[in-house]
Amino acid sequence: MSDTPPYSPGDYRAPVAVVQPGYGFRTMTDKLVSIVLTPTTPTSWFVVLAIAFTLLIGLVVSLCYLLLKGIGIWGNNVPVGWAFDIINFVWWIGIGHAGTLISAILLLFKQDWRTSINRFAEAMTIFAVICAALFPVIHAGRPWLVIYWLFPYPNTMALWPNFRSPLIWDVFAVSTYFTVSLLFWTVGLIPDLATFRDKTKHPVLRKFFGVLAMGWRGSARHWARYEKAYLLLAGLSTPLVLSVHTVVSFDFAVSVLPGWHATIFPPYFVAGAIYAGFAMVLTLAIPIRAMFKVPDFITLRHIENMAKITLVTGLIVVYGYLCEAFFGWYSANEYERFMLKNRVYYGPYAWSYWLLLVCNFIVPQVLWSKRLRRNIPVVFIVCMFVNVGMWLERFVIIVTSLHRDFVPSSWDMYYPTVWDFMTLAGTIGLFLTLMFLFVRLLPLIAIFEMKLLLPESQVTQPGGRGSH
Amino acid sequence: MARATRTAPPFYGLMAEFGSAQALLDAATKVAEAGYTRTDAYSPFPIHGLAEALGFKERSVAPLVLAGGIAGALAGYGLCYWTSVIAWPMNIGGRPFHSWVSFIPPTFEVTILFAAFSAVFGMFALNGLPQPYHPVFNVERFSRASQDAFFLAIEAEDPMFDAAATRRFLLSLQAKEVVQVEH
DSSP: OOOOTTOOTTOTTSOOOSSOTTOOHHHHHHHHHHTTSOSOOOHHHHHHHHHHHHHHHHHHHHHHHHHHHOGGGSSOBTTBOSSHHHHHHHHHHHHHHHHHIIIIIHHHTTOGGGHHHHHHHHHHHHHHHHHHHHHHHHTTSSHHHHGGGTSOOOOTTOOOOOTTSHHHHHHHHHHHHHHHHHHHHHHHHHHHHHHHHHHOOOHHHHHHHHHHHTTOOOBHHHHHHHHHHHHHHHHHHHHHHHHHHHHHHHHHHTSOOTTTOOTTHHHHHHHHHHHHHHHHHHHHHHHHHHHTTOTTTSOHHHHHHHHHHHHHHHHHHHHHHHHHHHHHHHTOOHHHHHHHHIIIIISTTHHHHHHHHIIIIIGGGGGGSHHHHTOHHHHHHHHHHHHHHHHHHHHIIIIIHHSSOSOGGGOOOOOOOHHHHHHHHHHHHHHHHHHHHHHHHSOSSOHHHHHTTSGGGOOOOTTSOOOO | OOOSOOSOOSSOEEEEEESSHHHHHHHHHHHHHTTOOSEEEEOSSOOTTHHHHTTOOOOOHHHHHHHHHHHHHHHHHHHHHIIIIIISOOOSTTOOSSOHHHHHHHHHHHHHHHHHHHHHHHHHHHHTOSOSOOGGGGSGGGGGGGTTOEEEEEETTSTTOOHHHHHHHHHHTTOSEEEEEOO
């Protein structure tokens, strides 16, 4: 990874290593363990956690009020029966996808740069799915009364979910996705928890990490089974992650509503999910990298590679927008064409469509420049635009398609209420609280996997074969 | 090298420390060639070919995952079929009771779920984890096995084991140190 010529020192085009040179097993372990096993916490961590926790309190308040009063406190009503609840659901579940892509798909493609970012990207997936899963539950108003049409369990009414509905497919997809992501993350953590157990001097922490590490001792036989299981999990997660947003897109595509009923939806949603997810990984990686001083492990190479994936998936998303527009026109269907014109220029929500194009299409184009891809503030700002843009995309798809449907007498405007915004901000608070607690309490970089990037870990087989 | 008494050795075995992943792999190969079978190697990260060098030939994880996947597919499809066709058939939009196309997404998800469960819990079960106690942790230096040190243990239960001869053999493999592992 160090092809030195033809770049002079200081040239911004020179390739950057995945790990800064100079680390050995010992120094790398010490550095990565010291992020957690230290009494000193960065002040910036407290600032972020305080803001996140305040937002989380807002979520608790808005959920209590929701359960007290019912979903009438939200702005959605006929004809816009679905609004912030599903927008936020799709937004969060999409964000989760980058974690699985990094941990599973890039593992199968043997991308060594995934190693330092996979652990916290997987954590991000789990926390994003928790935020996402909250919405289908709370949008039912009194979720305990309707659980029987979400989960197949033998209830006193002897009723079962309708398996012909994409909404039940969604329940299966999201719950499987959450479970498998959690398994993947936990399995990855075990050897690192053993390192923590052996490294800590505090007797209580030693017990704590010892229980979590389950007696892991790094036996060669254990590693052999572990690696096989990990690889198979990656292989299973790969089709799973593609299926989850496909199924989410079915919630829309299987309906007959103009603006939703389009065959481009599954690939377009999957690309959008990865796009949003990489933007969120960068949004988290950039401050965490500075906060815990790990630029030696999360190098400019990582930032740049993620920026490239963001750019490419962003262009796939824009292709989806073009296809949607083309389908609307080519259908020659009065309602499809009306929906398109209403969405793009004469509808009351046309501003959101153009804002979406600015955020998701225009701004990310700066990432074509290698110099700007390596400029951390620029990348961070672009990612913020993408985060907003991907939320707007779901707003455009959902609200502009619903608010003017087939019968003009039923047309109406949709205005979110303060409770809608508090719930959205509250899930951001929940997400950030969980994320920042995680980076402080558990290894945010996979320690044992990072060691595999060091040349000393590579061995020559007795028969003379290389290790890979 | 035959020992007079083969019952309940007073200690677990001998543990040798090596300086690098390569040294551990080379030593493991020689230990297996010498005929030792009750052996294990410990490293902070997976070393390719190490388990095989010690004579590990098990291939159980993949078939377990396959079995889990098949069980998941049958369970997923069975659930859809039983609830929609047998338990309470309902006419929804004129679609057939057995709407097999609609049953594919839940079936797929349950397949992945069961396969993933069998990968993880199968791996734990085969590895005997969680395991609250193991004699190797009695070695002072063993806490480095999860950080930067490489160990190879030969159990006293091994038919070839002889405290003095095995210690000499391990030292001849360029071990940095050989210590006795208590029970």
